[in-house]
Amino acid sequence: MALSGDVKERARGLLHALYECAGMDEAIAGLESRLSEGLPEVRPRPPLSERDALLITYGNTFSAPGEAPLATLRRFLRDHVGSAISLVHLLPIFPYSSDDGFSVVNYREVNHELGNWDNIVAIGAEYGLALDLVLNHCSRSHLWFQDYIRGEAPGRDYFVEADPDDPRLALVTRPRNSPLLTPVEVRDQGSRWVWTTFSADQVDLNFANPAVLLEFVDILLDYIRHGARIVRLDAVAYLWKKLGTPCINLPETHAVVKCLRLVVDAVAPGTQLLTETNVPQAENLSYFGDGDEAHLIYQFSLAPLLLHALTLGRTSALRTWASAVPAPPPGASYVNFTASHDGVGLRPLEGLVSEADRDALLRRMRERGGYVSMRRLPDGRDSPYELNISYFSALGGDDGEVAQLARFLLAQTVALSLQGVPALYVQSLIATESDLLGVERTGQTRAINRRRWDYGELSGLLAREGSVQARCLSEIVRRLKLRQAHRAFHPEAAQQILDSDDGVFAVLRTPRPVDRGVSMPVLCLFNFTPEVREVDIGAVCDDNGRQSVVDLIGNRRLACPRRMIRLPAYASMWIKAV
Template identity: 45%
Template sequence: MDKIIQIIERIYSDGFNDALRGKLISRILEGKRNIISARKQGWDESDVVLITYADQFSAANEKTLSTFRRFYNNYLASAFPIVHFLPFYPWTSDDGFSVKDYYQVAPDYGDWRDISAIKKSTRLMFDFVCNHMSAESEWFKGFIDQRPEYQNFFITVDPGVDLSAVTRPRALPLLTPFTFADGETKSVWTTFSADQVDLNFANPNVLLAMVDVLIHYLEQGADYVRLDAVGFMWKTPGTSCIHLENTHLLVKLFRAIADIVAPGTKIITETNVPHKDNVSYLGNGGDEAHMVYQFPLPPLVLHAIRTQSVSTLKRWASVLPPKGDGRTTWFNFLASHDGIGLNPLRGIIDEQEILTLVDTLENEGAKVNWKNNPDGTRSPYELNVTYMDALTPPVCNDDERLARFTLAHALLLTFPGVPAVYIQSVLGSRNDYLGVERLGYNRAINRQKYSESEIEALMAQPENLRARTLEALTQLITVRQRHPAFHPDSEFSINEKCHGVLEIIRGNAQEEKITALFNFTDRPQSLSLGQGQYQELIRGEFINGNAITLGPWQSLWLN
């Protein structure tokens, strides 16, 4: 508790009085008393996360969480012991990330009893949308109505203030005009959209309110807590308003509170930014995030497969800070509900290579979202495309499509850290152009929803790409979960064995060592590991190390 008070004093100085301090401490102790079940301490090779929406599957006359629970238990439970539900609270836009009420489950999805029922067979990851909330929320309505309890809950700015230095993640206005109860129109800070109004953490009462939300999620069973868009939490005009010192202190505060209320809870920061800024959220290794999203991995794997060259991927991965002390690790993924972020590539490959990749995929049907730069120009911010379609030109057949996809996910599962797989990848989804047309935004291309009967009928066809994809991923994950060399903290080295072939070694000779080989080319590759016999874990075959041949897009895990 002393650590929490020290952080508070650094953020607010004398602005956090004894009454506020008493409320904070009281709520933390109440949350600690309310939590009965213990969290898993640390992580291991069995931990694989499924990223999904709460309304991903539907059935007639049934709440979607009930439908999801049945589908999960029938098809996904053996491979995915952790489920990350994207925001399942009442919302008004951005597929859940514009939250109306932090304390409720969206009625169409179910209620907290449904979350509790799912919790019986899996661990859960909740989204804490801490930077902003819906313009239709009661909090913001109270602010517009000028009710005293919501005074300064959000941020108003004189339009004449110079905000040109502020980092812009979207090509949308930073400020949105709203008319208040007294008839005055004021400009309100809206980083992401007019319906997503930024909370004012400079107001200590906002901090108390958001700490209450965090503890509520812990009480409802969150094992992992994802801090969404966390880099933008603190605003100081005249600065970039991203990654500011007080933002880092707020993350440290959330971590310290979770450590008291529910020890073992994992705090994960979502910051789709260049690598050096992203890893800064690990703090000193024990006082900030437990995990950070490995944002460069999706575009770098895509770049390697599209160029049939592993040099850039290898160069980046070989200088990753080692994680082996059990205090922090990477949260690895290839696809998510958002697009494939391009900002994390900046500083790793040059801008022209990024633009070439964007042009190639856009010509093949991918969508592109753009961001505004301080100098008035704009740059591509993300590619909107399913990972299946990103990896493979449309002219290829499903056998090659699945081979490239399986290679990418074998690499994901080999990397140090905790892997996460998005539901559209699990289901082998292709670009949903009808969804883009119907909903009117690019990200809908990778957010298709399904009726339970529809998806089960497809999974019942062994030759269908969706069924083959689920089978291939389940097999890879099952093998990973049996081998301690894949522990997130085990030793890691990476080499370019020959052009287009990547070698990753996990573990050590004293315990278990696995040599993983990945052929990122469309031609067979022959090589030698030296004298000796290896067991290939994915297929269960035995291979002579003196003469190994990898087929096009093939991966091997050799023990």
């Protein structure tokens, strides 16, 4: 397909900002060429609604004898999840050399240990697909890097070199405490130092070379050909390198995201870009741009704030943060989650809680078997970067499994209630405890929340009446289906964070004007404390308190004398007038 005049002009402006004159015409021609090479017509995807929820999973979370893990995953979805979710985010499905898939060896093949493209297409026939575009770096084993080592095209110009003695490197923002540069031997050149933001096996790509951008446009189009409805831009904040800057969230990085957005909107309307930017709140929000960058961004602050509130019994920080979250641009949305394949990011707590509170939270998490990963600061000190623990284990305590499950379900239900699209990690569906044996086996602390289940063992647990896995899965699925029936949970439905006593969190969701008359507001109430609390529900109850209301989660009518109800310990309620 040919680019329209308007799109071509916008692309020229962006590419000029990135490459000025050198390579710009070649980049424009390359962009048009890739868009014309056999991309099948993609029907516009419908906008996201209250019926949408995302499941995050590795392709090999479940295994069964004689069956490709992707086929086993599809069986789990069919047997236990069904229509409760609409989108499946498959974490990297490609051959890799480390980091559980995020050190990609080949961007176009499915890892044969998982299955093949037919397995991906089969899942995509029943659910919307979300796939990872790991674009900041590739594996040292990738053919591009082998080209670089041999001094051959095209890879010889695909990577970033730097002088380890350059004092400007001290300004670079680090997400790890490993070395920023890694030495390699290059044919006929001797030792060179390449940029490795995340590990020595993950070599950063040089987007200052327009050929690299075009490679990833090509890969992006390939994912769309295979049915991707959402494409997640992994670690995108670190994409552009410019010595003398922090090399994070640079204007050039935003320009690359805008280029990819132009491509997606031109060839596959309704396909959405999700930016993975585990940074403080203001920086994270910047990836909406002016409504011309990401369609979706994660609410990274939510997960650690929920742990903070449930661990300390105080909701003031959560309420202050949620009250300040702006409505997303038209056509864009938030992704609300509590857990993922990574740990719980701690940078998104910056400016939201005190260091004393953060440290108190980390002490409690260590007591529950968790680890804390560090990052290197410019002054050489290490600072907490990420909490590694299963979210279910993080909410344990001395008060038993019933209270632990109640706290856990409360956290998941907050994510279902806030403006945006909920995303649930597959391990959270089944109340997976921390996998300490996985950490011991791999030597990687992130393995604590990446358990690989024997499907027979899991099926036995889910069939056992009263098991925590069965209770957790059935209740989350039930709440997801409840959510689907109420327009107040549409991603664009208004959100108001209500004043409440500390320890209580109250959110009023009001349907869009176009939906009023077919849906009533829903008042979402949460008690983060072990004591019963009295809560004012005047937002959905008339002034004299005679109006009847229903708790959707509890499936019961409630009397509300004086417009007050009793909220049990760690309870979640969705209150609606009847």
